[in-house]
Amino acid sequence: MPAIQRVGVVGCGLMGSGIAEVCARAGYTTVVREATGELLQSGLARINGSMDKAVARGKMPAEERDGARARIIGTTDMHAFDECDLIIEAVPEDLAMKRKIFAELDGIAPPHAILASNTSSLPVTDMAGATRRPTQVLGLHFMQPAPVMPLLEMVRTFLTSEQTFQAARQFGQNLGKTIIVSKDTPGFIVNLLLIPFLLHAVEALEHGVATREDIDTGVHLGLNHPMGPLTLLDFVGLDTALMIADATFEETKDVRFAAPPLLRRMVAAGYFGRKNGKGFYDYQGK
Numbered sequence: 001m002p003a004i005q006r007v008g009v010v011g012c013g014l015m016g017s018g019i020a021e022v023c024a025r026a027g028y029t030t031v032v033r034e035a036t037g038e039l040l041q042s043g044l045a046r047i048n049g050s051m052d053k054a055v056a057r058g059k060m061p062a063e064e065r066d067g068a069r070a071r072i073i074g075t076t077d078m079h080a081f082d083e084c085d086l087i088i089e090a091v092p093e094d095l096a097m098k099r100k101i102f103a104e105l106d107g108i109a110p111p112h113a114i115l116a117s118n119t120s121s122l123p124v125t126d127m128a129g130a131t132r133r134p135t136q137v138l139g140l141h142f143m144q145p146a147p148v149m150p151l152l153e154m155v156r157t158f159l160t161s162e163q164t165f166q167a168a169r170q171f172g173q174n175l176g177k178t179i180i181v182s183k184d185t186p187g188f189i190v191n192l193l194l195i196p197f198l199l200h201a202v203e204a205l206e207h208g209v210a211t212r213e214d215i216d217t218g219v220h221l222g223l224n225h226p227m228g229p230l231t232l233l234d235f236v237g238l239d240t241a242l243m244i245a246d247a248t249f250e251e252t253k254d255v256r257f258a259a260p261p262l263l264r265r266m267v268a269a270g271y272f273g274r275k276n277g278k279g280f281y282d283y284q285g286k
């Protein structure tokens with residue numbers, strides 16, 4: 001298996017843009033694909049904004065930003081992945097959509113290429129099953145925001161080969177991430193624990209236990225988390241959190257993953273969190 005040099009990222013939303021930034025900053029030529037030219041432009045603008053902010057804060061030299069920028073190739077063409085050694089899928093949390101993309105990537109990527117998913121909760125084995133290279137498929141679950149969060153959760157299915165696993169682990173280390181490894185079970189490690197906690201916070205708000213500010217402050221100052229659960233949900237995206245909860249509930253029938261009606265209503269009303277300016281808090285104009 002040749003060394004990973006050229007990386008592909010499918011989707012340039014919240015996660016795809018962060019993952020592309022991390023890869024380019026680590027020196028990898030990075031091809032990132034969006035569904036339309038308009039979405040691609042806003043994804044690339046997010047990457048540029050994130051790196052500009054890091055430079056302004058003194059966290060990254062301007063030359064590093066310029067080098068990373070030059071290594072990012074934006075495209076709307078799936079065939080642009082035809083020379084990638086590793087392709088990381090970061091499209092919405094929808095298994096049918098992800099399986100379709102894995103089947104498509106399988107036909108385009110070089111035979112040696114590894115195909116990875118950034119899924120938060122969906123079965124990676126099912127995605128592997130949509131390809132003719134199931135031993136070369138695994139989960140690479142980045143945390144949000146990917147350029148800042150030090151963790152990379154690797155998901156190894158029982159089909160993932162040792163060679164694939166080691167190559168991906170080396171890649172994760174080259175990105176400077178701390179790696180944890182999970183079996184391919186719903187929610188893996190992080191979301192198995194996090195999602196019920198977040199849903200519980202929404203339920204507390206729905207039942208009038210306290211104000212949104214007091215729920216958040218209770219967790220922030222009482223448990224020493226960097227932010228409260230409602231603020232965190234706004235960061236994650238309420239739509240994405242709901243998709244994760246629904247997919248996990250669907251598979252496990254575990255009531256801890258049953259989304260409270262308030263979350264469902266907010267998503268139906270278009271409250272997606274920071275990414276569109278309105279969630280549990282208002283970010284419009286910020």
Ligand SMILES: NC(=O)c1ccc[n+]([C@@H]2O[C@H](COP(=O)([O-])OP(=O)(O)OC[C@H]3O[C@@H](n4cnc5c(N)ncnc54)[C@H](O)[C@@H]3O)[C@@H](O)[C@H]2O)c1
Pocket residue numbers: 010011012013014015016033034035039090091092093094101118119120121141142143144235236237240244
């Ligand atoms: N939001 C989080 O905190 C978080 C954290 C870790 C993992 N994840 C996972 O990452 C994945 C993406 O989540 P997100 O928060 O970035 O969602 P998002 O909605 O911000 O981004 C998804 C992007 O994929 C694009 N897309 C859809 N179909 C595509 C296609 N065929 N080709 C290229 N692009 C396509 C969409 O246009 C959108 O921009 C999900 O599986 C999610 O569970 C999310």
